[in-house]
Amino acid sequence: MSEADRVPVVADGEWTDDVDEEEGVVVNWFAKPGRRVPAGESLCEIQVEKVSVDVPAPVDGELVEIVRDEGDEFTVGDTLAWIRPEG
Amino acid sequence: MIDRELTMSRAIVEAIGAEMRDNDEVFYMGEDVADYGGIFDSTQGLLDEFGYDRIMDVPISETAYLGAAVGAAQQGMRPIAELMFVDFFGVAMDQIYNQMAKNTYMSGGAVSVPMTLTTAVGGTYSDAAQHSQTLYGTFAHLPGMKVVVPSTAYDAKGLMHNAIRDDDPVVYMYHKRLMGLGWLPAPEGPKTPVPEEDYTIPFGRADVKREGADATVVTLGLHVHRALDAAASLAADGIDVEVIDLRTLVPLDREAVIESVRKTGRLVVVDEDYHSFGLTGEIVSSVTEAALDSLEAVERVAMPDVPIPYARELENEVLPSTADIEAAVRNVQ
Numbered sequence: 001m002s003e004a005d006r007v008p009v010v011a012d013g014e015w016t017d018d019v020d021e022e023e024g025v026v027v028n029w030f031a032k033p034g035r036r037v038p039a040g041e042s043l044c045e046i047q048v049e050k051v052s053v054d055v056p057a058p059v060d061g062e063l064v065e066i067v068r069d070e071g072d073e074f075t076v077g078d079t080l081a082w083i084r085p086e087g
Numbered sequence: 088m089i090d091r092e093l094t095m096s097r098a099i100v101e102a103i104g105a106e107m108r109d110n111d112e113v114f115y116m117g118e119d120v121a122d123y124g125g126i127f128d129s130t131q132g133l134l135d136e137f138g139y140d141r142i143m144d145v146p147i148s149e150t151a152y153l154g155a156a157v158g159a160a161q162q163g164m165r166p167i168a169e170l171m172f173v174d175f176f177g178v179a180m181d182q183i184y185n186q187m188a189k190n191t192y193m194s195g196g197a198v199s200v201p202m203t204l205t206t207a208v209g210g211t212y213s214d215a216a217q218h219s220q221t222l223y224g225t226f227a228h229l230p231g232m233k234v235v236v237p238s239t240a241y242d243a244k245g246l247m248h249n250a251i252r253d254d255d256p257v258v259y260m261y262h263k264r265l266m267g268l269g270w271l272p273a274p275e276g277p278k279t280p281v282p283e284e285d286y287t288i289p290f291g292r293a294d295v296k297r298e299g300a301d302a303t304v305v306t307l308g309l310h311v312h313r314a315l316d317a318a319a320s321l322a323a324d325g326i327d328v329e330v331i332d333l334r335t336l337v338p339l340d341r342e343a344v345i346e347s348v349r350k351t352g353r354l355v356v357v358d359e360d361y362h363s364f365g366l367t368g369e370i371v372s373s374v375t376e377a378a379l380d381s382l383e384a385v386e387r388v389a390m391p392d393v394p395i396p397y398a399r400e401l402e403n404e405v406l407p408s409t410a411d412i413e414a415a416v417r418n419v420q
Contacts, residue, residue, distance in 0.1 A: 027269040028094055028278065035090035047269040 007059050008079040011046055011068075015053045022076050024048035029070055031063045036086070043081065046074070061085040089280035094267025096128035098240035098281050102247035103130070103167065105285050107137055110165060113251060114141040116152050117169030117205075127207045127266050129169060149179035153204070157186045160202035165251055170206040173222045173260060187256045188231030202257075203250045208236075209262040209309055209359055210402060212271055216394035219402070221308065223358065224365035226258045227336035233257045233290055234336040238265065238311035241279045242334055245288030252287070262308045262359075276312040291338030295347070299329035302416050303347040305370050306357035307333045310407060314357055317412035328416055336366065341373045348374050352383040353419040357412055362389040384419035388412055 011024065028045040031037055042054040043063065057063075061083040068080045093101065107113045114137075115130055121144040124131035134142045145152040149170060156168035170176060176183060183204070191199050210219030227234045233255055237243035243261065250257040265277040296311055297318050304314045311332045318328035329347050333340065348354050354374055356367040367387040374382060388407045396402050 027272075028267055030091050030093060030097070032090045032092065045269065050270065052269040 005084060006064065006082040007061065007085055009043060009055060009058060009081040009083060011055065011074050011076055011078050011080050013053065013055075015048075015051060016076055019048045019051050021049045024074055024076065026068050026070050026072050026074065026080065027052065029066060031057075033063055033066060035063050037061065037063055037083070046080070048076070055080060057083060059083060059085045089282055091280065091283075092278050093240045093244075093281040094273065095237065095240045095243045095261065095277045096131065096266040096268065098244040099129060099247050099261065100131055100133060101281070102244045102285075103251070104133055104136065106165075106248065106251040107133070107141060112164040113167065114143065114164065115167045115169070116143045116145050116156060118145060118147060118171050120144060120169055125169065126171060127261070127263055128268055129205060129207075129261070129266075149175055150182055153179045153182040154186065156202050156204075157182060157190065157200055160200045160256070161190060161198040165201050165203075167203045167205055167251065170204060172218050173206040173208045174217050174220050176206075176222065176225070183232075184229055188229055191255065192231065199254045200256045201254045203259055204256065205259045205261065207263050208260045209264055210395055210406060211264045211309070213397055213399050213402060215397035219395040221260070221262070221360045223260065223307070223336055223360040224369075226260070227339075227366070231256065232337065235259045235290065235334070236307045236336060237261065237334065238296075238308055238332050239277050239279045240267075240281050242288055242294070242332075244281055245286050246290075246334065248285055249287040249290060253290070260308075264309050265312075274309075274312050276315065288334070290335045291340050292334065293340035293343040294332045294334055295329060295343070296332045297328065297330040299327040299351070301327040301351060302353040302355060302419055303329045303331060303344065303351045304355045304357060304412065304416065305331045305333065305344050307336070307366075308359060310357045310359055310412075313407070313409045314412050316409045317416065320409070321413055321416055326416060326420060339369075341377070344370060345374055345377045348378055349381045352381055354382065354384070355386045355388065355412065355415045355419060357407055357415075358387075358389040359407060360390060361392050362387065363392050365389065386415035386419050388415045
C-alpha cells in the first residue's frame with residue numbers, strides 16, 4: 001500500500017489555539033486496527049497540557065495502522081494513525 | 088468480533104445517550120454536567136446532541152435538584168441526577184433516604200420513583216476525607232434503593248441501560264479511578280471491548296471475573312482489578328483464586344458467593360468502604376448463615392475505621408492494596 005492510498009490521522013485541530021505546549025501524550029485508543037470507521041468517529045483521546053481532546057476520523061475508511069500507542073508522546077502535527085479511505 | 092474498546096466513562100455516556108434518544112422522558116441534572124461534561128466525564132458530549140433542556144446544569148443545592156428529580160420521577164419522567172461526589176450526600180440526606188427511597192411505599196404504590204442517582208466514589212488520588220469515600224454500605228443499608236457499582240466498561244454500559252429503565256430508584260456509583268480520564272489514569276482492566284448495540288445486565292447477578300478452586304475473593308469496583316492482580320501473582324505460587332465481582336449491592340447475589348465458598352471453603356472479602364458495619368461484615372454473615380459447614384477460614388480486607396488521609400503515603404497505607412489482598416488469601420490457605 002502506498003502513501004497515496006492512506007490518509008493520516010493527525011494530532012491537530014482548533015484545540016491547538018488553547019494550548020502553548022507542542023508536546024502531548026496519547027491517553028486512550030478506542031478503535032482497533034481493522035475497524036471501519038465513519039468520518040467524525042472518535043478514534044482516540046490525546047492530552048496536551050491539561051487539555052484532553054478526541055481525535056476524529058478524517059474520512060470514512062478502515063483504520064489500518066496505529067503509529068502512536070497509548071502512553072506515547074507526540075508533537076502537534078504528528079501522524080497518530082493511518083486510514084485507508086473507502087469508496 | 089468487537090473492534091473497539093471504550094473507557095468506563097464513555098460506555099456510561101453511550102448508554103445514557105441511547106436511552107435519551109429512545110425516550111424523551113430521560114434527562115440529566117447535575118453540577119457541571121452541561122458545558123463541562125461532568126468533572127469525571129460522565130456526560131461528555133451529551134450537551135451537543137440534547138441541549139440545555141435535557142442536560143441541565145443546576146445550582147449548588149443537592150437538596151433542591153435531587154428533590155426536583157424525585158418529583159419529576161413521580162410525575163412519570165426518568166431523571167438521572169448526579170451527585171458530584173458521593174461524600175456530598177449528607178446535605179441532601181432527607182431527599183435521598185426519606186423521599187427517593189420511600190415515596191413509592193409511603194404513597195401505597197400510587198407513585199413510583201424511576202430515577203437514577205449517579206455519583207462518583209473512591210480514593211487513590213489524595214483528595215482527603217471528604218472527597219475519597221465509597222460509602223457503599225451507607226447506600227446499600229437503607230431499603231428502597233437499588234445500588235449498582237460497575238468495574239468495567241462492558242458492565243457499566245449494560246448496568247446503566249438497566250438503571251434508567253428500572254421503575255425503582257437506582258444509585259449508580261462509579262469509581263473515579265476506573266473512568267479512564269487523562270488526569271486520573273485507570274489501571275489495566277476497566278477499558279474493555281463494548282458492543283455498539285444496546286444491551287442490559289440484570290441487577291442482582293454477580294460476575295465471576297476469574298475462576299479458581301482455592302479461595303473466593305468477593306469484591307467490587309476498583310478492587311476487582313486489584314483482586315485480579317493479586318490472583319495473577321498468587322497463581323505463580325500455585326494458589327488458584329476465584330474473583331467474584333458483585334456488580335450490584337442491592338439486590339445482592341448472595342447465592343453466587345455461597346456457591347463459590349462451598350467449592351473453595353475459603354473466603355476473603357475486599358471492600359474500599361470502611362471495615363465496620365459494612366459490606367465485609369454482611370458478606371461474611373451471609374455465608375456463615377448459609378454455609379457454615381463449608382467455611383474453613385475468613386479474612387476481611389477493608390478501609391480501616393479512620394477518615395481517609397490526604398497525604399499520599401498515608402492514603403496508600405489505609406487503602407486496601409493488591410499486596411493486602413495477596414496476604415489475606417495466603418492467610419486463609
